[in-house]
Amino acid sequence: MSKVAWYRAAVIAGVVALLEALCLAGVIDKITMPAPHVIARDLWRMLVSGRMNAAIAKTLGNTVLALGLALGVGIIAAALLHRARAVRDTLDPLFATYYAVPVFAFYPFFIVVFGLGDLPQILIAFMLGVVAVIVNTLNGLDRVPNVLLKTARILRLSPADTALRMTLPYAGPYVLTGVKLAVAYAFIGVIGSEFIMSRGGIGYEISFAYANFDNATMYPLIVLILLASVAVNGLLGVWEQRLLARRGLR
Amino acid sequence: MSARFAGLRNGLTLVVGLLLLWQILYLWTGDVALASPLATFRYTARLFATESFGAQVYETLRAFSIAYAISVVMGLGIGFWLGFDRLSGDALEPMIVSVYAIPKLTLYPILLLAFGLGLAAKVAFGVIHGVIPIILFTLAAVHNTKPILVKTGRVLRLSRWQMIRWILFPAAIPEIFTGLRVGFALTLIGSLLAEMFASQRGLGYLLMNGIGLHNVELIMSVTLVIVVFAATVSVVLLHIDRRLHGRV
Numbered sequence: 001m002s003k004v005a006w007y008r009a010a011v012i013a014g015v016v017a018l019l020e021a022l023c024l025a026g027v028i029d030k031i032t033m034p035a036p037h038v039i040a041r042d043l044w045r046m047l048v049s050g051r052m053n054a055a056i057a058k059t060l061g062n063t064v065l066a067l068g069l070a071l072g073v074g075i076i077a078a079a080l081l082h083r084a085r086a087v088r089d090t091l092d093p094l095f096a097t098y099y100a101v102p103v104f105a106f107y108p109f110f111i112v113v114f115g116l117g118d119l120p121q122i123l124i125a126f127m128l129g130v131v132a133v134i135v136n137t138l139n140g141l142d143r144v145p146n147v148l149l150k151t152a153r154i155l156r157l158s159p160a161d162t163a164l165r166m167t168l169p170y171a172g173p174y175v176l177t178g179v180k181l182a183v184a185y186a187f188i189g190v191i192g193s194e195f196i197m198s199r200g201g202i203g204y205e206i207s208f209a210y211a212n213f214d215n216a217t218m219y220p221l222i223v224l225i226l227l228a229s230v231a232v233n234g235l236l237g238v239w240e241q242r243l244l245a246r247r248g249l250r
Numbered sequence: 251m252s253a254r255f256a257g258l259r260n261g262l263t264l265v266v267g268l269l270l271l272w273q274i275l276y277l278w279t280g281d282v283a284l285a286s287p288l289a290t291f292r293y294t295a296r297l298f299a300t301e302s303f304g305a306q307v308y309e310t311l312r313a314f315s316i317a318y319a320i321s322v323v324m325g326l327g328i329g330f331w332l333g334f335d336r337l338s339g340d341a342l343e344p345m346i347v348s349v350y351a352i353p354k355l356t357l358y359p360i361l362l363l364a365f366g367l368g369l370a371a372k373v374a375f376g377v378i379h380g381v382i383p384i385i386l387f388t389l390a391a392v393h394n395t396k397p398i399l400v401k402t403g404r405v406l407r408l409s410r411w412q413m414i415r416w417i418l419f420p421a422a423i424p425e426i427f428t429g430l431r432v433g434f435a436l437t438l439i440g441s442l443l444a445e446m447f448a449s450q451r452g453l454g455y456l457l458m459n460g461i462g463l464h465n466v467e468l469i470m471s472v473t474l475v476i477v478v479f480a481a482t483v484s485v486v487l488l489h490i491d492r493r494l495h496g497r498v
Contacts, residue, residue: 100435100484
């Protein structure tokens with residue numbers, strides 16, 4: 001293992017050990033937080049018993065749906081915007097300030113319009129993710145070298161073929177940056193809005209457990225989300241490195 | 251000059267477009283779900299005239315300001331440390347990036363248990379949102395400082411503190427400012443979210459109250475106030491940001 005990996009492992013082990021010690025010594029009382037080994041045991045039991053499977057499936061399903069929508073709409077919108085200069089210039093201030101506006105503030109309004117089903121949560125996750133995809137795809141499309149476009153013209157490719165065979169593949173690594181952000185945002189959007197107000201899902205279960213002082217459910221679920229998001233992020237990071245390495249960029 | 255004018259024109263077109271979209275949505279959905287732009291503006295004006303609304307805004311701004319101040323100090327401190335200490339930086343940066351990607355909302359119960367209901371929990375929640383981008387941008391800024399500047403500093407035998415004060419900090423300002431801008435937005439989101447769950451005061455509380463009472467005008471007015479505030483500040487910060495980047 002490299003020095004950096006050792007350092008990282010030591011930090012994680014140190015934090016867990018510190019929490020364990022503080023919990024066992026009673027500095028952090030049981031009502032605030034159970035000891036890490038208890039959380040691990042509860043998480044294992046919860047997964048084996050399968051009582052959270054419905055909530056996990058609901059949250060994952062909505063996240064994947066929102067992510068798919070954000071990617072599809074985002075990439076198509078970026079490809080169209082790239083050709084429509086005036087529209088893009090007009091929307092530019094919106095993209096630049098988009099993430100400064102708390103999108104969750106629209107959640108109450110979506111609940112009023114669409115009711116308390118899955119749709120408001122998917123919409124929030126979609127809204128959070130789509131702009132990251134658009135901005136990064138545009139960034140990639142801006143960098144397509146002219147020679148590729150000229151080649152496309154010589155080969156008499158239609159605009160759709162040019163996009164599908166030349167420009168979008170070239171923009172791949174940049175789109176992937178957008179995908180990474182969109183995955184994180186889709187998770188945040190779905191779980192966050194479930195947490196605020198909903199009828200099911202991991203976020204809902206956490207807020208329900210919290211309201212009932214049910215630490216044996218709440219902490220394992222939080223840890224589960226942490227592990228899932230770190231794992232997904234890590235996988236996408238590896239894929240990104242491979243893509244960049246193939247292009248000789250890193 | 252013409253570029254600035256074009257920016258203004260684009261901004262205005264956008265605002266008019268969004269207002270039109272809002273009006274069309276209103277005509278489509280009707281009174282139950284949406285308030286018209288005009289009605290919302292009127293309601294907002296009336297809100298500002300009441301005394302209690304000022305107190306709610308003050309409460310939110312107070313929590314937000316404390317959280318932002320802490321985020322900036324912590325973010326710059328940790329960012330510079332990780333920027334200097336190559337090993338710590340390489341080891342911890344990916345971990346910080348993964349923390350950035352987790353839905354921090356789910357950590358809220360832990361913070362509430364640790365800090366209790368009230369201002370401290372709101373501030374803590376704002377800080378965990380805002381501090382991470384400031385750390386990441388500061389760290390990148392220190393790493394990206396031109397080596398020749400650092401070498402000049404070494405030739406001049408500057409101490410570590412002088413090196414930060416006279417070379418690294420001025421060179422890193424544009425990028426650090428980008429971090430402060432992103433951190434501003436996220437801290438605001440964090441403190442508002444905290445208010446939505448466990449608070450008896452503030453704009454976030456008003457929002458939740460609006461949902462409970464099904465008061466569409468209240469929901470839309472508070473959303474409008476938050477969006478206008480966030481967008482205005484962020485446009486100003488973005489403007490400064492671009493000028494700082496243009497200078498170098």
